[in-house]
Amino acid sequence: MRIAGYRLDAEGTHPPLDWPAYGSTTLRAPSRQPLLLPQTLTEVTGPVFGEGAVGPLDHDLTRQHAGEPLGERIIVHGRVLDGDGRPVPNTLVEVWQANAAGRYIHVVDQHPAPLDPNFTGAGRCLTDAEGRYHFTTIKPGAYPWKNHHNAWRPAHIHFSLFGRAYVQRLVTQMYFPGDPLFGQDPIFNSVPDPAARARMIAAFDLDTTEPEWALAFRYDIVLRGRDATPFESEEEDE
Amino acid sequence: MTTPSQTAGPFFEFGLTSKDGPYAVAEGESGAFWVRGSVLDGAGEPVPDALVETWQADPSGHYHHPEDPDATAYAGFTQGGFARCGTDAQGRWAILTVRPGPVPGRDGSVQAAHLAVSVFARGLLNRVVTRMYFPEEAEANAADPVLSLIPPEYRATLVAAPADDGYRFDIRLQGEHETVFFRI
DSSP, rough: EEEEEEOOOOOSSSSOOOOTTTTTTTHHHHSOOEEEEOOOOOHHHHOOOOOOGOOOOTTBBTTSSOOOOOOEEEEEEEEEEEETSOOOOOOEEEEOOOTTTTTOOHHHHHHHHSOOOOOEEEEEEOOOTSSSSEEEOOOOEEEESSSTEEEEEEEEEEEEETTTSGGGOOOEEEOOOOOOGGOOOOGGGGGHHHHHHHTOOOOOOTTOOOOTTBBBEEEEOOOOEEEEEEEEEEOOOO | OOOOOOOOSOOOOHHHOOTTTBBBBBBTTTTTTEEEEEEEEEOOOTTTTTEEEEOOOOSSSSOOSSTTSSSOOOOOOOTTEEEEOOOTTTTEEEEEEEOOEEEEOOOOOOSSSSEEEEEEEOSSOOEEEEEEOOTTTTHHHOTTTGGSSSSSSGGGGBBBEETTEEEEEEEEEETTTOOEEEEE
């Protein structure tokens, strides 16, 4: 049995773990370099979730409560692709975010901004056969944090993706175009390659914007692509 | 081309965890045990905002995935061999699972039973990836092609300890006895 592995990402694609500008890395970044593990069946397989993982209103964060949340209603949509531009179909996409005031529904979030009783801020959906996903939500607010003096996170939506393999697992953040807070944000700027950084910024999408209803943003997510050369993964003689 | 990783931050709990998440198998499943552990930082302090995810083969050594060449009838998994758990205020996590069988390695080798383990957290700009092996399998572990990549003095960080209701597997992100992490 020959199995194709997944290509390592280009240098500069992902942040270094040791990134002093982001204070929380100081005691959490491993001190030793990770050991290169040649992929096996363990790494090229991974959880594949079905329809049962997603409820009917999970993709619409504005309809999960009795009333409508406050804030700017938006559509966030795009495709999940692999590194060769192929769609990743039927894969779970999870999102979570702050509300319009920049407050998370989490006990540890102490930002003195109001919670919204009509907004939780978590969503999930499966991509369709062409790798497309679609959420309706509220534009999250920026919020302060204590990383450095007068530190503010740019507005963002957290994304969690599984792809088709353990090696494709990705947790990232989607940002909004033209955010004035990019320059001072050590998390956004932890990505070394400016072109890679730009891939985390959604595009305003007038074509998908629904008249008199909601602005749309398009955010395509690219997971790792496959190696051209497969490796040998043999069963034991049985 | 790949979209960069970013930290999961401190507030993922309401987006990524659920009460069913830690159960790779249901309570009462034949052979089920708990894997419990702590995530610790470089000062030895618990990490209260980490997410631990596990992925594994079934007891016959097959992955429930289209690319595993041999399907299996094992019906015990509730999430296909996946589980995840956020750490509590003391940095503790736990998953309920069953022992995977040995799985094929590269070029005709055999891998000892293991769980693939990822950790996400505030302060981790990308996940860290490790594996958990079982303490009773000294012989299989000694022959395991992935454990064999690790300098012998560090291998123990990937072997769980026996516990009353299963195993204990602590993950030390940094410092003395730092867990070995992989680039996959």
